[in-house]
Amino acid sequence: MTQQQLVTAGTKMADVIHMNHLLLPVINRFGIRLGFGDQTVEEVCAQYDVNLSFFLDIVNAYHDETYFPREKMRAYPVDMIVDYLLKTHDFYRQKMLPETQQLVEDLIGSCSTDCDNLGMIKDFFSKYKKELENHLRSEEEHFFPYVQALTRIGQVSQGLEEIRSAYNFSYDAHSEEHENVVSKMLDLKNIIIKYLPPDYDNALCNNLLYWLFIFEKDLKDHERLEDIILLPALRKIEQQLMQNSG
Ligand SMILES: [Fe+2]
Ligand SMILES: [Fe+2]
Structure with missing residues (x-):
């Protein structure tokens, strides 16, 4: 680097x-x-x-x-970080995912043979789209509100585990989702680059690939912010609350 x-x-x-x-x-x-x-x-x-x-x-x-600058970034108000992350989610839902879908359809439209392989790309992307949308929704319904709720309470009157389970937040499940959304984006690029028989329009395929590279870079950066800034901030708040209640 x-x-x-x-x-x-x-x-x-x-x-x-x-x-x-x-x-x-x-x-x-x-x-x-x-x-x-x-x-x-x-x-x-x-x-x-x-x-x-x-x-x-x-x-x-x-x-x-x-x-x-991890420490400096972890010191920003949680609401400020969450607001930025939510805007990124909107951008993925409203722009990146629909545009990618359109580029996949354009590519399929350019195929000169039976297009079975391109159909595979379409199916792979449809599943990926659902998985990413589910991930975004789960963060909006569980992860972000849980962090925000903990930052707003002065002390824990009920057990921390109880609050966490009320928001149904799991570190392990969250981390697994992050691994999946990032690795499957790489898989999608590789299927196209390595295995797709080239019976389609080159320029349209390149458009899709360029777009996937941009999407992947943005997504990795987004997940990095969540993993390196927001999750440690959450752990810190949890530890502080446990000490206060202990
Ligand atoms: Fe996110
Ligand atoms: Fe995420």
């Missing part, structure tokens, strides 16, 4: 996009839209009422995989 030039408060927002155009959806998740003129990151964040430090850490963590 090579170290990238980092984004700073004084960087022009337009230059951020030139540095790494994959940051566009990340920036959009903060409610920030194009048309920056020559404004700096600090000026744009002030205009959109976005926390500058959090914005810089998220953007730089995405831009440069060697940049990950």
Whole structure:
């Protein structure tokens, strides 16, 4: 991994996009839209009422995989982190998954033979889509509300296990879901790259692959934030509550 030039408060927002155009959806998740003129990151964040430090850490963590100030990021309010993660979920549901589905259908439409193999891709993707949607929903119904509930209570009047089971949150199940959604995205790319008989339109297949690479990068980054920032924050709150109640 090579170290990238980092984004700073004084960087022009337009230059951020030139540095790494994959940051566009990340920036959009903060409610920030194009048309920056020559404004700096600090000026744009002030205009959109976005926390500058959090914005810089998220953007730089995405831009440069060697940049990950764990302790600093774990100190941000849980609600701020959850809000960003929820916007990412919306982006996957509203944009990434439907666009991927369309690209798969475009590819199937370009097939000149019986297309059995492309049918396999379609089935694989349909199952993957359901699995990812279930994962997003489970985090929204169990993981995030559980963390938020614990941050709001001053002390535990009932056992921690009881509260955890009320939200039905399991560390093991969550970790297994993360492994699956990331590894199956890699499987999908590999089926296309390694095993698909090339009786389809090259440009359409490349479009799908480019898109899957972008999707995979964004998804890995998202799961990394949840695993490295939010889960340890949750464990810390649990430990504190146990000490307070002990
Ligand atoms: Fe998530
Ligand atoms: Fe997740």
